[in-house]
Amino acid sequence: MRHLRALLHAMRKRRSTDTDLAVGDPGLRRLIEAARAPATASELSGEKQMVDAFTAERKRAARAARRRRRPARIRAVLVPVTAGLALLLLTGTAVAARTGNLPQEAQQHAHRLFSALGVPAPRTGTPSPRESGSPSGPAPTPDLAAFTRCEAWRGAAPLSSHDRRTLIAAAGGEHAIGRYCEKVRQSASSPAKTAPPPAAPSAGTPSPAVPSPGVPSPGTPSPGTPSPAGPPSSEPPPKPSGPAHSGTQPPKSGRATPPSIATTKPAKQQPKATIPPRPSVAAAPTRVTPSGRPS
Amino acid sequence: MPDDPLAEALRAARDGDRRGFATLWRGLHPGVLRYLRVIAGDHAEDAASETWLQVIRDLDRFDGDLAAFRGWLFRIARNRGLDTVRRRPTPPLPAAASASDAATLTLENDGTAWAVALIAELPIDQAEAVMLRVVIGLDVATTADILGKRPGAVRIAAMRGLRRLATHPDVRDRTQPSRQGV
Structure with missing residues (x-):
């Protein structure tokens, strides 16, 4: 018990620096020293095995790190490139939509979705009002080949069967070739810009443009005669054909000209003419004729 | 060092x-x-x-x-x-057997195995505290952290373990001859 008391005393005294708690008792000190003794050979017998395990693990870790680094490098290249391409594509589409250069249907979609952002409607969105009479929609541009074919069809030159088929297809039928060629001739003879202008107002204000060719009353007064229904069939043909061309097709021109008037003539006065025709039929001729006759 | x-x-x-x-x-x-x-x-x-x-x-x-x-x-x-x-739980060795083991180890003069076997006979919390604190020499904070105890509890466990070891007959038996030798 004396030993124990000495031990407890030592422990109380050395609580802060208690690395050698067992100092007090020789037997206990011996025990602790034995427990702390240097390694025996049997304790270290497993050294080679463990060091080999260490080396193997290091090799495996190095391989894994290399394998992990490779896809990371590929990803580091691929991600920015893909993002850049996507950004380019989006920007291009946005610019095309903003300037109205998308394909017609896509532009229509873009306009419906982003009209608030200033995306315009398709420029050639309503081609039908201008050529409501003829089914051949997409042939308003002056086409030299079409003009040549029309000349050939009229008999100026031999018309090959291929050209004939092309002409029929372009006109939308054999019976419509006369009307079609009339249009081709007009667009070819007049300055090249005459075709687009009527398109612009018709696209910008579709509602006024549609009724004008459809309802005959606003269109027919334009020749200048006050009576709306009577004259168009007899008198108008000479007048528009006069400034444009001297010789038009005899029977067909009667039916062909009204649409052509609607396209070419109002085109120049559309800003003025579109508003008046609606309120009164009588007011329209007075305004149209002064500007219509000098031309 | x-x-x-x-x-x-x-x-x-x-x-x-x-x-x-x-x-x-x-x-x-x-x-x-x-x-x-x-x-x-x-x-x-x-x-x-x-x-x-x-x-x-x-x-x-x-x-x-x-x-x-x-x-x-x-x-x-x-x-x-x-x-x-x-x-793989092993049935705890009977105290007599372990004591005889310790005695055998003493005879074989494998002091380390004998000392560790004696410490292992302590209650487990005292044995762990003595091993980590006294034999291995970890500080109180680290030992407490490893054992999941408060530092005060670790100190008390180590102290009680050492006190019990000091009263162990094998320790006292071993003390006598060495003293006589000195």
């Missing part, structure tokens, strides 16, 4: 140096094995192998000095030791 070569060895081992790791292992493995003898008995060798394999696997994630490494090492050792015992 004796820790200096071990601190150097730890740095080398973390850089992947084989000889550095060997030095580290030689310096610390005996303590791990003796501690595991106390808490895992016959499974100490297996538990020690698992401990070192885990150290090898996670060494590049370890970041600290030698003192921190010792704390980390013995925390792993404790977990592996308790796992091993849980997996």
